[in-house]
Amino acid sequence: MTKPDNRPFAIRSYAPEQLREALKRMYLIRRFEEGAEDSYMRGLIHGTMHLSIGQEASAVATCIALTDADRITSTHRGHGHCIAKGADVGRMFAEFFGKETGYCHGRGGSMHIADIKTGNLGANGIVGGGLPIAVGSALSAKRLGKPDVTICFFGDGANNEGAFHEALNMASVWKLPVVFVCENNGYGMSTSTARSTSVKHIAERAASYSMPGVTVDGNDFSAVAEAVHDAVARARAGDGPTLVENLTYRWRGHSKSDRNRYRSREEIEEWMARDPITRFRAELIAHGVLDDAAADAIAAAAVAEMEAGIEFAKAGPAPSPADVTRYVYAEV
Amino acid sequence: MNAMTQDQGLRTLSYAEAIREAMAIAMEADPTVILMGEDIGVYGGAFQVTLDLVDRFGPDRVMDTPISELGGAGVAVGAALTGLKPIFEFQFSDFAMLAMEQIVNQAAKLRYMLGGEASVPVVFRLPSGSGTGAAAQHSQSIEAWFGHVPGLKVLQPSTPEDAKGMLLAALADSDPVMIFEHKLLYKMKGHVPEGSYLTPIGKALVRRTGTDVTIVAGSIMLHRALEAAETLAGDGISAEVIDLRSIRPIDHETILASVRRTGRLMVVYEGVKAFGVGAEISAMVAESDAFDFLDAPILRLGAADAPVPYNPDLERASVPQVETILAAARRLSRREI
Ligand SMILES: Cc1ncc(C[n+]2csc(CCOP(=O)(O)OP(=O)(O)O)c2C)c(N)n1
Numbered sequence: 148m149t150k151p152d153n154r155p156f157a158i159r160s161y162a163p164e165q166l167r168e169a170l171k172r173m174y175l176i177r178r179f180e181e182g183a184e185d186s187y188m189r190g191l192i193h194g195t196m197h198l199s200i201g202q203e204a205s206a207v208a209t210c211i212a213l214t215d216a217d218r219i220t221s222t223h224r225g226h227g228h229c230i231a232k233g234a235d236v237g238r239m240f241a242e243f244f245g246k247e248t249g250y251c252h253g254r255g256g257s258m259h260i261a262d263i264k265t266g267n268l269g270a271n272g273i274v275g276g277g278l279p280i281a282v283g284s285a286l287s288a289k290r291l292g293k294p295d296v297t298i299c300f301f302g303d304g305a306n307n308e309g310a311f312h313e314a315l316n317m318a319s320v321w322k323l324p325v326v327f328v329c330e331n332n333g334y335g336m337s338t339s340t341a342r343s344t345s346v347k348h349i350a351e352r353a354a355s356y357s358m359p360g361v362t363v364d365g366n367d368f369s370a371v372a373e374a375v376h377d378a379v380a381r382a383r384a385g386d387g388p389t390l391v392e393n394l395t396y397r398w399r400g401h402s403k404s405d406r407n408r409y410r411s412r413e414e415i416e417e418w419m420a421r422d423p424i425t426r427f428r429a430e431l432i433a434h435g436v437l438d439d440a441a442a443d444a445i446a447a448a449a450v451a452e453m454e455a456g457i458e459f460a461k462a463g464p465a466p467s468p469a470d471v472t473r474y475v476y477a478e479v
Numbered sequence: 480m481n482a483m484t485q486d487q488g489l490r491t492l493s494y495a496e497a498i499r500e501a502m503a504i505a506m507e508a509d510p511t512v513i514l515m516g517e518d519i520g521v522y523g524g525a526f527q528v529t530l531d532l533v534d535r536f537g538p539d540r541v542m543d544t545p546i547s548e549l550g551g552a553g554v555a556v557g558a559a560l561t562g563l564k565p566i567f568e569f570q571f572s573d574f575a576m577l578a579m580e581q582i583v584n585q586a587a588k589l590r591y592m593l594g595g596e597a598s599v600p601v602v603f604r605l606p607s608g609s610g611t612g613a614a615a616q617h618s619q620s621i622e623a624w625f626g627h628v629p630g631l632k633v634l635q636p637s638t639p640e641d642a643k644g645m646l647l648a649a650l651a652d653s654d655p656v657m658i659f660e661h662k663l664l665y666k667m668k669g670h671v672p673e674g675s676y677l678t679p680i681g682k683a684l685v686r687r688t689g690t691d692v693t694i695v696a697g698s699i700m701l702h703r704a705l706e707a708a709e710t711l712a713g714d715g716i717s718a719e720v721i722d723l724r725s726i727r728p729i730d731h732e733t734i735l736a737s738v739r740r741t742g743r744l745m746v747v748y749e750g751v752k753a754f755g756v757g758a759e760i761s762a763m764v765a766e767s768d769a770f771d772f773l774d775a776p777i778l779r780l781g782a783a784d785a786p787v788p789y790n791p792d793l794e795r796a797s798v799p800q801v802e803t804i805l806a807a808a809r810r811l812s813r814r815e816i
């Protein structure tokens with residue numbers, strides 16, 4: 148008889164190579180967003196941005212369950228999702244910088260980064276906008292007889308949109324291969340879930356749509372990976388959707404205009420002490436996936452990739468003003 | 480409604496049958512075409528347009544949706560983004576307002592926001608217009624709203640032949656297309672060619688040639704304008720009647736060429752007069768060289784500045800009728816700048 152494997156889910160389920168790549172992507176998300184913030188301060192980027200610093204485990208541990216053919220829909224706070232799904236940070240920065248070399252040729256910016264070819268159906272500027280689209284993507288997979296699963300990321304704020312309820316209901320009625328991943332960071336802008344949402348945990352809402360609902364520590368890589376893995380397996384087996392709620396926290400303000408008047412310094416610090424990257428790194432070291440030096444090398448590689456990405460973005464050409472109506476319709 | 484039905488000897492279908500035939504042809508030819516909508520399965524659709532298609536293609540391809548216009552339209556958008564070609568029926572065009580988010584913020588903009596890297600080949604079908612006694616929330620003509628949205632194509636068939644050809648053209652198009660079908664036209668019969676053919680999107684059609692006044696009208700207003708033109712001919716007024724067919728893109732050239740010939744323009748439409756199709760066409764003419772050819776001010780006939788009323792006499796009075804078109808055309812042909 149073999150001993151039960153008591154190691155955390157991620158450690159026992161994924162190859163060391165995949166786990167190191169996951170750590171790398173978490174670092175890359177953090178460095179990318181810091182780089183974006185810094186570029187913004189220096190006037191290289193206009194508009195606004197929504198940073199997911201502090202939420203990296205939710206993005207990466209969710210996407211580790213996916214194949215390249217699986218798809219995601221993302222949100223206004225979507226940089227992490229893009230990188231977790233395999234996006235190139237150079238093209239992401241180029242999009243931020245409004246360049247032709249960006250993912251959307253400079254037409255979309257931070258809130259619309261997408262890469263249809265790698266299954267990233269895009270961030271969304273409309274809260275809840277991606278929910279029905281994800282269900283449509285899952286409908287395509289089912290109709291076309293493909294095994295692909297769609298992950299739908301959305302925030303706690305989005306769960307009060309009608310689109311959330313309509314989307315979950317249809318996904319359930321039609322038993323579609325979609326996993327709804329709520330990143331509950333406690334607030335929709337300044338409004339806490341306690342003030343906006345009639346249930347304590349958003350996963351409770353799954354019951355209304357006859358699907359499993361699970362709430363996990365969204366800063367615990369393994370907990371997220373396990374919940375999403377189970378949900379993806381269920382979806383792939385044709386058993387329908389699941390709602391996974393990742394409890395997490397954004398360290399930065401909602402966007403660039405946030406004065407943080409709705410939360411306390413202590414609350415922010417408490418969550419910063421639960422840094423998902425520090426925790427995952429420690430877990431990997433504790434289970435011998437890598438040592439401190441290897442982890443430092445991964446962190447350094449993320450910095451180098453971020454810096455190279457900014458250089459790539461700076462060097463790219465800007466779109467021509469004469470092309471302002473290009474891409475409105477298909478070019479024939 | 481008789482002007483279009485003199486197709487003796489040729490195969491005729493009703494407007495609804497023509498739409499159904501287009502859907503069936505498309506579904507036969509392309510397994511990625513699916514139908515979605517409320518009660519479009521065994522019920523056959525509120526206006527019996529899908530009728531028995533569920534028997535032919537099964538409930539997986541003729542999908543009854545819950546009463547969820549926003550979500551349903553969004554599912555169609557997501558499906559279109561990922562390999563299907565959904566035809567989504569709104570039970571009444573009025574209900575598209577619940578789905579504005581998905582139509583306007585998502586479907587219309589995705590290609591652009593993504594720098595040309597995505598296509599949303601979805602078709603929205605919208606039974607539209609007044610004259611059925613269904614009052615203010617089931618009788619509107621809101622096609623002009625969507626004329627304001629880059630990324631959409633907005634069509635308005637006036638004949639069975641076009642109803643079929645436009646739907647097939649919409650399916651062949653890789654951008655989102657909205658087709659406003661008129662509820663009063665569903666039973667109208669006319670010649671419909673067999674097999675597959677495409678009615679070009681963005682091309683108006685001169686349905687009656689004339690020399691004294693140009694009347695631009697679409698959908699049911701075309702038929703009223705043609706009937707008025709017949710009477711006007713008896714008065715010695717030769718009206719040219721243009722079937723607009725497409726609101727976005729709009730066919731500037733056909734309209735301008737006609738105005739240059741006749742020197743008088745009247746635009747007839749069922750939407751509320753203010754900020755409507757007539758404003759767009761009038762401004763387009765005023766900005767062009769055709770302005771110099773005008774012998775009289777441009778005239779717009781649209782719906783009253785009120786919701787569509789229930790009382791049948793009020794309802795009739797609220798939108799242009801043959802006699803209002805006639806009276807206006809007579810006034811217009813006497814007027815000079
Ligand atoms: C339909 C809509 N309403 C409001 C907004 C403005 N807005 C942008 S993000 C946001 C908060 C969303 O909260 P949540 O879903 O919890 O996501 P989070 O920002 O916390 O990641 C709001 C109100 C919007 N973009 N779209």
Ligand SMILES: [Mg+2]
Pocket residue numbers: 302303304330331332333334335336
């Ligand atoms: Mg939130």
